[in-house]
Amino acid sequence: MDPIMVLQTVMSAIQSGAVNLTAADAARSENTTATSATNDGVAVASFSLLQLPTLLTMLLSYSAVRDWLKLLLLGALVETGRRLLTKVYHDIINYFWLTATFDGNDECVDWLMFWLSKHSIFRTARTLDVSTRSFGKNTAMAGEQSSEDDTDGRKISFLPSLSTTYTLWYRYRYVSITRDEVVDGPWNGRRQTLQVQILTRDHQILRDLLLEAKNLFHRASENMISIYVSDPSDYWKRVSTHHKRPMQSIILDPGTIELVLEDAKDFFASKAWYAERGIPHRRGYLLYGAPGSGKTSLIHSIAGELNLDVYILSLTRLGLDDTSLSSIIADLPTQCIVLVEDIDAAFHQGVKRDIADPERDQGERAQQSVGKGSESSGTVGRVTLSGLLNALDGIAAQEGRILFATTNDYDALDPALCRPGRLDLHIEFKLASKYQCREMFRRFYLPSNPEADSSKAEEDPEVDEKDSGYGSRDARTDGSLDNSAQSCGSSADSTHESSTVYVGMAHTVRAPKLSPRKAAELADSFASAIPNRAFSMATLQGYLMAYKTRPYDAVADAPAWVERKLQEKKAKAPARGAGAVKPEEPVADAAASAAPAASPEAVTATAEPKEEGDEAVA
């Protein structure tokens, strides 16, 4: 029967029931005149209810209605069964399986992904991701990748694909791993997750798995430090991993490295001391002075030495404001190095450094800068000075971290920023001293392990000849060394013809070995040719790079190079403004001090307290 017809029949049945009721009432209560409309309605309803069985019987007499009801019941039964089964399934899963979900931004995911990249399952899996990223780790160090995985010097790793479940065995337990992506945040941003399910009731297995992954990850990064920056969503994100820079590759005047390193070590060792006195366990270092003098290099070496990762805080990052600054600082791990490079630039409108002339004297930069603190109320992006001060030592500031700030413009810094508790130790980096020149030369040409080679080298007079660098003169026949010599500085040597014009230092053949005695002699000669505090270490390193296979030539050509550089400086000086001769003008200073090597200065680190209470550095 047509459903519409059934409906019409039902409606007419209800209507006829109501009419019958009204007629019966009228007959029974002729004398009763005051019956309210409401009472009538209730009576109609109660009568309709009495009629319901009749109505249902009538409805059920239609086969279509019966079929509908059967379908309805069946559907309800199926759905109930399904829900019941799902619940039972989940209960069983929860009972027998251990399920751990990791956020894609969490460091654990990096450990697990690295661990997974080593697992044999990915050699046979039919769907997988292939990456040369290897989570920033040197896979060779883990020693588990076979050489056929080495593609063009870059190791490849096999990783789980998105939305695919992999199963494997770990310690006789069945493990399933699913990497997924979920929509997160108001802008439909995507966030990755990693789910690990282990068929066990023992939590220890999950801990063991994580520990194994973490150890493998850290073993692979034993000689590396990781660099983190904050991303626009205010998470710390690892951007690179570097080999640790050996401390002995940093050449500062005696005492400077020891000063900072010992201070930092002592800081980490005295957590209880700080706690007892209620002093926040934080330490700040301000490294200031000439560009290219080793500030950043020292920080990286210290990070390697102390086995800490470096978190670079860029105050000029787009979208960073006081709130997000506090939140990313609060999110730092308990033991780490925070690096704020060019902290002065954050409160100037633009970076004032003269990159083309790194030896520019401090005096000129100081003159250019506006007086102390006068710009400190300025902001770049949306970070204010007070926001930065609060973030560094406010309630939410992380404890157990050390902060390194660098600047080329010490005088531009606000005293509030430099006070103890924020930046406790101020260390000045000057242009290269005679001692630094000598040491740089010696370490540049000396074999990496002088102790091992020294006895042999001293015994064998041939070594000097063989490794002296003269042998490499023959290499000039290929022209490459000529180019490297010409490339030093901006002016090329006119006696050498070369069609290639470039500025910079060419990387050519391997450096020769010198005996320690010969290297020391040459280093002395080199240092005597370089004026005291005239060039940055970076400039000297650049010069030596052009002579990396020719130490004798490096010494012989040094006076001419110095002369040329000083001329260039003099020529540039008027262009920077007539009458801009400063007391510490390096050109004048340099010319005056272009004398034979002086004894090394005691220490380059100085403290120039900006206010009372600053720590003095001897």
Ligand SMILES: Nc1ncnc2c1ncn2[C@@H]1O[C@H](COP(=O)(O)OP(=O)(O)OP(=O)(O)O)[C@@H](O)[C@H]1O
């Ligand atoms: N004291 C030093 N000892 C060894 N190498 C140095 C030293 N100073 C600078 N260098 C070399 O010069 C280059 C630049 O050094 P670095 O970046 O550390 O200087 P910086 O003082 O941080 O400069 P900037 O202020 O411009 O950031 C590096 O490659 C580094 O090897």
